[in-house]
Amino acid sequence: MSNRPRSSGRHFLQIPGPTPIPDRILRAIDMPVIDHRGPEFQKLGRRVLEKVKNIFKTKNNVFIFPASGTGGWESALVNCLSPGDKVLMFETGQFATLWKRMATRLGLQPEFIESDWRIGADPAQIEARLKQDTAHEIKAVCVVHNETASGTAAPLAEIRNVIDKLGHPALFFVDAVSSLASIDLRHDEWGIDVTISGSQKGLMLPPGLAFNAVSQKALEAAKTSRFAKSYWAWDDMLANNANGFFPYTPATNLLYGLDVALDMLEEEGYDNVFARHIRHGEATRRAVVAWGLEVLCRDPKYYSPVVTTVLLPPGHDADAFRALVLETFNMALGAGLGKVAGKVLRIGHVGDTNDLTLMGALSGVEMGLELAGIPHRKGGASAAMEYLAEQARKPAQKLAAAE
Amino acid sequence: MSNRPRSSGRHFLQIPGPTPIPDRILRAIDMPVIDHRGPEFQKLGRRVLEKVKNIFKTKNNVFIFPASGTGGWESALVNCLSPGDKVLMFETGQFATLWKRMATRLGLQPEFIESDWRIGADPAQIEARLKQDTAHEIKAVCVVHNETASGTAAPLAEIRNVIDKLGHPALFFVDAVSSLASIDLRHDEWGIDVTISGSQKGLMLPPGLAFNAVSQKALEAAKTSRFAKSYWAWDDMLANNANGFFPYTPATNLLYGLDVALDMLEEEGYDNVFARHIRHGEATRRAVVAWGLEVLCRDPKYYSPVVTTVLLPPGHDADAFRALVLETFNMALGAGLGKVAGKVLRIGHVGDTNDLTLMGALSGVEMGLELAGIPHRKGGASAAMEYLAEQARKPAQKLAAAE
């Protein structure tokens, strides 16, 4: 690709994360670093540790690690569990698979409810399995809220209800790496014990921060955990966070960005943010259907508002398609991962985006299908546009009246 | 508008300038200022003064002023002419009108070839007028290369030929504020005496720099000019530029940006840049035609690759439409100016942009038409998309073969 001319214009980053970082956030990160033990940092630390609770909808502690979201997985497991513990996981896609692999590597005994990646975590199957566990050997139920690989989302409240109904004492761990600040998540209301997230999706930040929102029950469990741990240990975090500080050097510049990101989300309004993601998911699926292609997620109950995974017709290489689109239209689409590698492409519609950017992206996919000779019907972009215009009409009318 | 939530995603700046500034350029501008009389500045000054000649296609001097493009107009006039001089101008639109107003204010006698703003400067009419001027009272012919208001472009080489054919000694002044680095312009080959430009269009910079590319004939004329002048005086520029310096404090940080902008244009390739603008103009016009609306420019000979001015059906307020689009879709469209105020909207497709951004923009216009209840046919965005895909096919095939 090096002998190609410079790609003009703005890059379309339509992967399900990292997501486009707003300029305000990039500029905040681009400020001189300060002493992480000084009074100015302390104010920052206190402020972000407090404000970040809102987006998790929790009044409990949220721990922030200088790490990837993957580190947040590990932190949840090693703080609350002990080697040999049984955990129940649901195979929603590649990220659930990697989390299970991590559990195995750490010496846990994950039990995987297998699935074809075409639905999110199914409360009924979880219920069935937990019901069998009369000895309460399962210490935690681990669910990926939004499975970035397959474009499915899990009904967390229903899963919570299932656990409650059975009176099962298992902890409830939620991977919200790609859902936080994009899909509604209510840590306290839904009785989540550890909500794990990362900075580079709905929070509109570069990668480099991992989050653990915790419950009192999780903090209790941490006291008896027999995992050896240090970097991920919550006790040190708890002690230091009380004063706005961290047990080791935090990723100060990302905290600058987090401070601004949380303000921006509040300025837009969480409900507006969630509604926007839902709208973009629907618009994208309408385009896919109009093209005559298939959405990987086969049950509307599990549709993801964050990413749409699209099956290409057999015999067409999705990676070649993505490379063509990248070179021709300066747009990055998400790759198929794991068992759907090469077979699907993923259209991200997450983070700081808007209707016109989505229309540009869908137009790029439609033109790419044409250029790549992939059998499809035209009119996908038009179908999305029609839907978006319809949706836009409502607030426009309301606003016209209000102003 | 203050009680609206934050607009998410990237703003679509679809006015015919200022244009979207690439991040590389913004970051270059965002560097500490240095001593404008020191050795590091001197290297910068020499480099940009030399490199900038390439985009004008000249081997002569290019003067750079800390000013708007408007200042470039004034500089051209007061350096080469004298109070009371007659200049011939062509009414291509609002900017030609403003330039004429300036000439009048400065005490020149502009003669305006009137027009309905629906064509660019017409060589035949210019020829007819110059032919009458046997006494050579007309000291300069002033042409707007790309008339930002009306979306028309002028055939500069033809106008040059007309002047040459008649052997008329008038100077040839070209306003290339919105054409430079977007439409091919050949200062030397076309015998332009002063090419005036600004930073905030094809050069992808913030506003704040004005340019005068000059000919030897213009420098000669400057020696006998009787205008009082100081800030705009070329003699001081000439003397100081010889060493890479400027007669007064230059806009150093914009020069950092210019340095990078010129590199980026070379990386993309001037011909690729020009072809991209032509392609986007055609795509936009196809959308307009498909909507059943009218392009203001009525003769394909004068179509602008930089901006498309679109007539709304009578009785529909273009400014209300633009306000709706801005609020609903976070996109700025250009206003109708002067005698077409409120009647037209202008879709800019200039500077650092690409196919998908244009598709987002055209989708936004189409959705806006729907929301505003402006009579139109659907399918404009689709028509543009079809054309862009066709165009993309060629290089894609070529590249596939080459790699």
Add this chain to the structure above:
Amino acid sequence: MSNRPRSSGRHFLQIPGPTPIPDRILRAIDMPVIDHRGPEFQKLGRRVLEKVKNIFKTKNNVFIFPASGTGGWESALVNCLSPGDKVLMFETGQFATLWKRMATRLGLQPEFIESDWRIGADPAQIEARLKQDTAHEIKAVCVVHNETASGTAAPLAEIRNVIDKLGHPALFFVDAVSSLASIDLRHDEWGIDVTISGSQKGLMLPPGLAFNAVSQKALEAAKTSRFAKSYWAWDDMLANNANGFFPYTPATNLLYGLDVALDMLEEEGYDNVFARHIRHGEATRRAVVAWGLEVLCRDPKYYSPVVTTVLLPPGHDADAFRALVLETFNMALGAGLGKVAGKVLRIGHVGDTNDLTLMGALSGVEMGLELAGIPHRKGGASAAMEYLAEQARKPAQKLAAAE
């Protein structure tokens, strides 16, 4: 210099402007450009046009041009005067000389009160000259508030009193390019008719904005001015500014910076800013005296709080000294200009700086004197430090008590 290794650390920009730009301001400038005719710009325009009045201490209009401070000189002259008008100027240094040269080029008749550059504008000499002007042929008195070349400041209130005492109707023009936001200036109280300034000094911005704060009397005078003008014309500014807009494309990104700069000055407190500059001037002169060198300004009444011009012993080349300091210590000092070129160096202590930066700078000068073999006594930096510590003691005690 190209074969030297990279200079480490922060560059010390100790010239009397451009001054170091705070990161907050650079980041503000580094934001995407917006439509200068749209509602968001309008809010910005209104805000900065209003806020900027405070730093001039005026309730009248302040015009902002995309230009250097030099453009502000021209604007003042061509808006209020007419060709052939007599203006009285005082030779405070190179900038007064350049302003006079401009007046001459523009066709005015400047009368220069000559001086040796070692004092600021002297009220007594101005009085003497005005007293002779019984015919009131002098249409304007032009004074450089802070003469950047010589390191002198003018007692503006006294000069105002002189004019008033004589009942002379001349306009009072003040070049405050390097004094605004560093030395107290009271446009209204001191009856200044046009205060001219620029962005790159006390306002802590990159170069590229010129200012004209005006009086009612100046606006009246503008109505009868016979200068041909367009770019600098106040009437268009007045009309457009009323709505927060500008008659031609403004330097939008610098206005973003101005918005922040004005906030920062208020956060520090104008009086604190002025006191800081006075303190740094005194500290610097104490260093110079301790080195056994001579301050160019020979009368304490005229000492500049912005820049200290230092005479080197005869036979020592100040430019060679500055080059040595730049290469060895990564510090830029100001060059001697005009008739003191090569004989003096200028130590800027203006804009966003603090005690420790000044100590670094003075240490660099002292080490440079040593390295260059220029006869001097040691102890200059120590003398400055002693003074600064003394000064710091007071607020420190006060603060200790308050907290």
Add this chain to the structure above:
Amino acid sequence: MSNRPRSSGRHFLQIPGPTPIPDRILRAIDMPVIDHRGPEFQKLGRRVLEKVKNIFKTKNNVFIFPASGTGGWESALVNCLSPGDKVLMFETGQFATLWKRMATRLGLQPEFIESDWRIGADPAQIEARLKQDTAHEIKAVCVVHNETASGTAAPLAEIRNVIDKLGHPALFFVDAVSSLASIDLRHDEWGIDVTISGSQKGLMLPPGLAFNAVSQKALEAAKTSRFAKSYWAWDDMLANNANGFFPYTPATNLLYGLDVALDMLEEEGYDNVFARHIRHGEATRRAVVAWGLEVLCRDPKYYSPVVTTVLLPPGHDADAFRALVLETFNMALGAGLGKVAGKVLRIGHVGDTNDLTLMGALSGVEMGLELAGIPHRKGGASAAMEYLAEQARKPAQKLAAAE
């Protein structure tokens, strides 16, 4: 502190890390994030993974984690060792103490050679202990290269020789968090098995990257390690890095910065960088001695070129002193940690700095001593200045000859 006016000028960040981040690096980090699985990232990944080897002086792999340096400690331990393993550590200061605490928490058996924090790791004591370990129960020798708390540095080559001389098979782990890119470190030549570092010191980056440079012996040891691990696991890193990728989302924007930081270090020249740190350490100690204060490090063999820890006279609170200096002079000094908390202050002279910045900092300390009423002699800054001028003379002469 909130009722104080804004602190003007540049903050002096004189802690031993994070260090001042050069603007070029901040601007690189402030670029839009890209797909970490795409071709552009792949080029970046390959480039930084290759270039970073140079600063470690290794031809082996360097692993880069999105983590603090603390994570690098953990990664080294859990990849090469097994629970219950005995490791030998030397109590150089707080960071050695924290590393030992981590080892304990992870279930290792650290043996601590206790010390008063006033010397670096002593080869003789290490030799004595290893000699006793005839059973080779000690699996690793862990040494902090530069102990940030006490301002001491360890003679790594000597320690390597000791291990070799005894033929002891222990692995050699070096904490180079605050030494890398500031003090010469030769991973391969000195037979280090894991060199641990972080981004926020000599590399001039924000915190957020941890490094593990490894040896073949370490990679072998990793194969038999019995620690459960996932995030820190080298095997996944090794497999992914081979293609320029990472096993989970990397801190992309910090990698942009690393790319530039490594270039800047090469532009300055590693040896120049190391010499600069040595020079600044010596200058600082001369100041301390001149003030009549005591450097914590009591043996010149162990002097740190990165940070100087200074003992205040008994009865004087170092933290109150630092708060005074921060408020009065906008300078952050390092706090005393652990057993010297409140008794010492730490002057950092590490990362992207220069002579004048150091002079500003030392002047600030001297003025602070005066204001705080701490008994001292004047002349510390002068002593430093004299030394720096002497040192500057040499290259200046050399350069004068060369140019």
